[in-house]
Amino acid sequence: MWKYIRKRLILAVVILLGVSMLIYLLSMLMPTDYIDRQTAPALSNGTMTLEDVTRLKELYGLADKSFLGIVGSYARWLGGTFTGNLGFSFLYGKPVSQVINEYMWTSFTLALIAFIIETAVSIPMGIRAAVNQYGGYDYTVSVLAMIGTALPSFFLAALLMNVFCIHLGWFPLQGLTTATKIFAPDAHMEIFLDKAWHLVLPIMVLVLLGIGGLMRFTRTNMLEVMNSDYIRTARAKGLSEHTVIYKHAFRNTLIPLVTTLSGSLPGLFGGAMITETVFAVPGIGYIALRATMQGDIPFIMGYNMFLAILTVVGMLISDLMYMVVDPRVKLK
Amino acid sequence: MKETKKVGGANPRQEKAKKNSRYTDVSGAEIIQDENFHVMSPGRMVAKRFFRSKLSVIGLCMIIFVFVFSFIGPFVVDVTWGYGETQVFKIERVSSMVTTADFDAADGKIYQYYDESQSHIYFKAPISWEHWLGTDTSGFDIFVRLMYGGRISLTISFLVIFLETILGVFFGGIAGYFGKWVDQLIMRIVDIFFCLPGLPILLILSATIASIEAIPAEHRIYYLMGCLTLIGWSGTARLVRGQILMLREQEYMMAAETTGIPARKKIFKHLIPNVMPQLIVTMTLGLGGIILYESTLSYLGLGVPFPRAAWGSMIALADPSKGQEILANYPNMWVPAGILIIVTVLGFSFIGDGLRDAFDPRMKR
Numbered sequence: 001m002w003k004y005i006r007k008r009l010i011l012a013v014v015i016l017l018g019v020s021m022l023i024y025l026l027s028m029l030m031p032t033d034y035i036d037r038q039t040a041p042a043l044s045n046g047t048m049t050l051e052d053v054t055r056l057k058e059l060y061g062l063a064d065k066s067f068l069g070i071v072g073s074y075a076r077w078l079g080g081t082f083t084g085n086l087g088f089s090f091l092y093g094k095p096v097s098q099v100i101n102e103y104m105w106t107s108f109t110l111a112l113i114a115f116i117i118e119t120a121v122s123i124p125m126g127i128r129a130a131v132n133q134y135g136g137y138d139y140t141v142s143v144l145a146m147i148g149t150a151l152p153s154f155f156l157a158a159l160l161m162n163v164f165c166i167h168l169g170w171f172p173l174q175g176l177t178t179a180t181k182i183f184a185p186d187a188h189m190e191i192f193l194d195k196a197w198h199l200v201l202p203i204m205v206l207v208l209l210g211i212g213g214l215m216r217f218t219r220t221n222m223l224e225v226m227n228s229d230y231i232r233t234a235r236a237k238g239l240s241e242h243t244v245i246y247k248h249a250f251r252n253t254l255i256p257l258v259t260t261l262s263g264s265l266p267g268l269f270g271g272a273m274i275t276e277t278v279f280a281v282p283g284i285g286y287i288a289l290r291a292t293m294q295g296d297i298p299f300i301m302g303y304n305m306f307l308a309i310l311t312v313v314g315m316l317i318s319d320l321m322y323m324v325v326d327p328r329v330k331l332k
Numbered sequence: 333m334k335e336t337k338k339v340g341g342a343n344p345r346q347e348k349a350k351k352n353s354r355y356t357d358v359s360g361a362e363i364i365q366d367e368n369f370h371v372m373s374p375g376r377m378v379a380k381r382f383f384r385s386k387l388s389v390i391g392l393c394m395i396i397f398v399f400v401f402s403f404i405g406p407f408v409v410d411v412t413w414g415y416g417e418t419q420v421f422k423i424e425r426v427s428s429m430v431t432t433a434d435f436d437a438a439d440g441k442i443y444q445y446y447d448e449s450q451s452h453i454y455f456k457a458p459i460s461w462e463h464w465l466g467t468d469t470s471g472f473d474i475f476v477r478l479m480y481g482g483r484i485s486l487t488i489s490f491l492v493i494f495l496e497t498i499l500g501v502f503f504g505g506i507a508g509y510f511g512k513w514v515d516q517l518i519m520r521i522v523d524i525f526f527c528l529p530g531l532p533i534l535l536i537l538s539a540t541i542a543s544i545e546a547i548p549a550e551h552r553i554y555y556l557m558g559c560l561t562l563i564g565w566s567g568t569a570r571l572v573r574g575q576i577l578m579l580r581e582q583e584y585m586m587a588a589e590t591t592g593i594p595a596r597k598k599i600f601k602h603l604i605p606n607v608m609p610q611l612i613v614t615m616t617l618g619l620g621g622i623i624l625y626e627s628t629l630s631y632l633g634l635g636v637p638f639p640r641a642a643w644g645s646m647i648a649l650a651d652p653s654k655g656q657e658i659l660a661n662y663p664n665m666w667v668p669a670g671i672l673i674i675v676t677v678l679g680f681s682f683i684g685d686g687l688r689d690a691f692d693p694r695m696k697r
Contacts, residue, residue, distance in 0.1 A: 026533060030540050152624055152628065155666075162660065173652050308529060
């Protein structure tokens with residue numbers, strides 16, 4: 001078992017190295033330097049010279065765009081990454097790791113709540129649909145689930161805003177806090193409620209988009225289990241349908257569910273770029289989209305690396321969980 | 333009754349069937365068809381099972397509708413109304429704004445302040461007989477723009493899925509067939525591409541593409557979608573490799589082995605055709621995903637450039653960061669585009685599901 005884990009870990013490191021090379025190369029090809037944009041007015045009115053700009057770029061390792069230069073700065077960047085130093089974000093004026101750490105918790109809260117609601121709603125739905133395969137409930141829920149997966153997030157967000165914010169006026173349109181209100185510093189409850197009130201619609205969007213996939217996944221796996229021999233045996237023994245479904249079938253459906261769900265946990269830190277941007281929730285996705293549009297290269301690299309690490313960790317967790325949950329799995 | 337017909341043999345119908353029979357048995361003798369004996373090709377069996385499912389027929393109708401709408405629609409509009417997506421209409425209408433306010437005057441009475449201002453608006457015309465969905469903020473006909481937007485979305489999604497499949501089949505096929513270090517190498521590359529975050533990488537690439545001056549602005553989206561294939565092929569490669577690893581061990585492959593045909597032929601004539609059913613299903617289901625990607629990029633303003641239409645950029649008009657006016661008062665500008673996206677993506681998933689059930693009834697779920 002330890003051998004297997006070690007093998008997986010080595011593989012993860014190899015993948016991350018490859019991903020980091022690709023991301024670094026792609027970011028380096030990006031032309032819209034934040035420095036160029038920031039210094040353009042100073043250059044045109046003569047307060048800065050071209051040499052100053054070049055010096056600034058050298059400071060950030062962006063000056064030399066030849067192949068060797070990129071390799072050299074990649075090595076320096078990688079070295080820094082191992083010590084936890086991802087560079088300095090131009091746009092936010094702070095170290096990249098600090099910016100990520102600051103904003104990822106908002107995204108995580110948002111995504112975690114959505115994740116819990118999604119799981120709680122879609123798993124029972126999937127089981128019921130599988131038990132009544134091709135029944136009315138199954139068709140309705142399956143079609144609704146498919147519509148959910150076909151919705152573009154920005155369109156769903158616009159629809160919800162139109163109905164709930166503008167016509168009904170129940171929820172605020174954008175942001176995380178009410179800008180016009182001033183809270184006392186010790187009014188934690190009020191601040192919390194205000195934030196929760198702002199997050200209702202973004203969570204709703206994430207839940208509606210995610211429910212379909214998870215429901216169908218549950219249904220597919222449940223059907224597979226329901227068609228297996230030991231379920232027929234259980235029925236032949238004369239067990240009640242309830243026992244057959246929830247004690248025999250559902251337990252085995254849990255294997256793929258637990259592996260997939262635990263594997264998607266790290267991804268919750270990554271942020272929902274479009275949803276956060278539409279609702280102007282200052283999470284990591286919103287921050288990253290702004291940085292990308294402005295050409296803040298150190299932040300872009302740091303963020304993409306962060307996402308890649310989350311994906312790799314997720315894969316690792318789901319592989320390991322598979323082994324923990326299913327004792328039949330033999331390891332090479 | 334039937335028995336006599338069969339024995340009689342001189343039945344003209346059976347005579348006809350004998351002539352047209354395309355089926356021969358191993359020794360080369362023709363298999364005689366009569367009405368009690370139907371030979372159905374696998375393709376026809378799949379088609380029959382496909383059309384038996386209601387959802388897949390609905391999906392097919394949805395996709396046919398979208399195709400007719402966005403590929404034939406522009407021609408019809410061009411012939412009958414004689415304009416395209418960038419025709420500006422200035423339709424004048426007067427909008428009056430009334431403001432009232434109460435105030436306490438010096439004499440102690442409450443007076444009402446009343447002001448009516450009139451302004452002329454040329455754009456954002458409401459729904460009318462000439463413009464079925466009105467005109468947008470630039471005076472373009474929304475209905476016509478929906479057609480052109482669909483054309484872009486559908487063209488791009490088909491291009492991307494075909495390129496992705498070609499890449500995936502090629503690398504997956506090689507990895508699955510040769511195994512050993514070739515497999516290891518290709519699968520590690522696949523892993524790396526699999527871990528790339530899709531949307532952020534596309535954002536980076538779009539900035540890079542925009543800076544290359546040799547590429548005209550209208551063509552940027554095609555290059556960008558080309559990059560999407562480079563990110564997206566890894567899934568197909570995994571699928572193909574897995575299938576080929578399984579098929580490689582089967583008896584018919586051993587038979588192929590003994591005939592001594594070259595590896596290229598074994599892969600592309602004996603293995604890939606057997607992966608086709610699954611590939612077609614994945615391709616159909618993938619089309620919807622690419623349409624969503626394309627519309628997201630257009631929504632962010634990275635799709636086809638401004639005067640040209642895309643569904644995503646039409647929905648972007650409702651972005652509340654640019655003001656709530658359109659989001660609140662002009663649903664005719666952005667709701668139809670969203671509905672078309674849903675119809676297209678949903679249609680593809682219905683068809684994909686139907687195909688999966690039709691290809692392999694055992695997998696029906």
